[in-house]
Amino acid sequence: MDERKRDSIVAYLQRRMAEFDITPEALAASIAEDQRRLQAVKYRDASGNSWDGEGAAPQWVVQATSAGQSLDHFLVRREKEPQADKPKSVDWRDDPFAGTRLATIKTEQLQAS
Known part of the structure; x- marks a missing residue:
């Protein structure tokens, strides 16, 4: 958005806020209340x-x-915050391919095919 357009929009909003007697503090309080309500x-x-x-x-x-x-x-x-410090562990005891040919194929063989 270019600066003239932005300034025009800001001036329009300031005129409308003055027209309806809306203060910046009341606007901030309304936004904070909306955020609180969304979190609830x-x-x-x-x-x-x-x-x-x-x-x-x-x-x-x-x-x-x-x-x-x-x-x-x-x-x-709600999205849980990821735990960056602790890497996920793998339980190999439940590996369905343990002891089969699939468990012994090297990654180089997979990339070559």
Whole structure:
């Protein structure tokens, strides 16, 4: 975006904020509240409806569970932080190819074919 266009958009937003009596502090507080609310979401459907799991279940949850859908289906799964320090270990005792020809093929042979 070029600088003139950016300055034009900023000026427009400042005029609209003044028109509706919106302060930068109120805007920042609103954004922070939205972020907090998004972090509190535990269940979400494909339409974007969400629920924090507290209080009475909303209508979309009641309808889905009445139709036989599990509540776990709508659970929002948060990404776990990767553990960079600890490498994943491999349990070779459960190797299905142990003792077979596949376990003895060298990587050079695989790359050559």
